[in-house]
Amino acid sequence: MTTPWLVRPPADQPARLFCFPFSGAGASAFSAWPSTLDDVEVCPVQFPGRENRLAHPHYGTYEQLADSLVEVLAPLLDRPYAFFGHCAGAIPAFETVVRLAERGLRTPECLFVSGQPAPHDASRDRMLAMSEPELRGELEAFLLGRGITPRPDMIEMGLSVLLDDHAAAGRYRRAEPVAIPCPVVVVHWRDDPEVSLGELAGWGAYSAAVDFQVVDGGHYDFMDAPDQLRKVLTTWR
Template identity: 50%
Template structure:
């Protein structure tokens, strides 16, 4: 069998074959896969697989992906060789909706669909777009990028790095502004929302509505201690919540394409 083309283009490393499941992590707006450097290599049954999006870090010379549906098409093609076992997507805030869009596209095309979709600090697609970042000035966005760099544990970023990040962040926010579904669409997987007690960006009560996206009996929700950036540390409460859902024995999922219409 031929090797998948350029596996490291979309993943920081090629997934192994030992773990019985895979959890794909999508990065936050304006940054890359290195934001998950403090996460373990495995959570519960799943190998942790960090997705690298174009336009950042080792893909800095590449064009931005454009819209979430366009990204979903690229991701579905790139990840297909690794969807040979149960898998899930995790995304926080600006990283959550690309995971949803990819899960939706996989279902629409009758391809392998995720067993789990983990959504942290993001409103449901029919209730957005929403977020303080969407209305910030460029100077305010630069301050946010500096804060993110500090939260990630790196050195104080240089001005040229901030400007590179701004190029990506603006495009990421444009994709977020453009994405809204007219009504919920049910996915054939477990949808698990994760909110944070001290999150002032997306309050727990703003994450209602996701239950309509889950197959019957397959909606989970957790309220975890911490603020908006607590997920960067992969705290024990988060790892426990993820592992707990991934080790459940869910009811059989319906036909992935049944009742799902194409969305632009």
């Protein structure tokens, strides 16, 4: 099956891990990850409106994104699978699980959420109060932190994507927790200045089985697939 939502056609591995990027990013956030973790195929999801899908209309809202993902992913859920969402990417991952359950489709063996407060706390994200110049500064700092020289054209393109994603995050509201029928593993990065362990506690209301894992590193170190994270991500197999 070939789809623009996945950066490569799914292989015939026994299990799959679908990976959801953070605001302003695309599937390349997982480019340093191996193609498999043990016998689990890593499947980065490519949202529209960025990278090789720059010409595709933006998804608009997390709810619309999740609706689209249910249709796209349904044929690929024929084997055990899990979702991993970092930062704001955890919200559409969660909303997709909600919709899969509502439609009686196979739900993940596990939802991994990294560096992101629970859905009913998502509106507290400090970035939602940022102006465009402040977001530009965040983007420049992120690129410099990854060892990339922020060229003006790169900044303008990245800022355009970030502003659209930021608007979607600002529109998202879930007033109360809703339980999903799968375990949730919450990953906290020990040196994350963006999100404290306490700010992740709200996920405890979203499943009968919630596990909090603390790993070494900062907010964006997931991009390098460090060993501690790899071990956490293979616990469901």
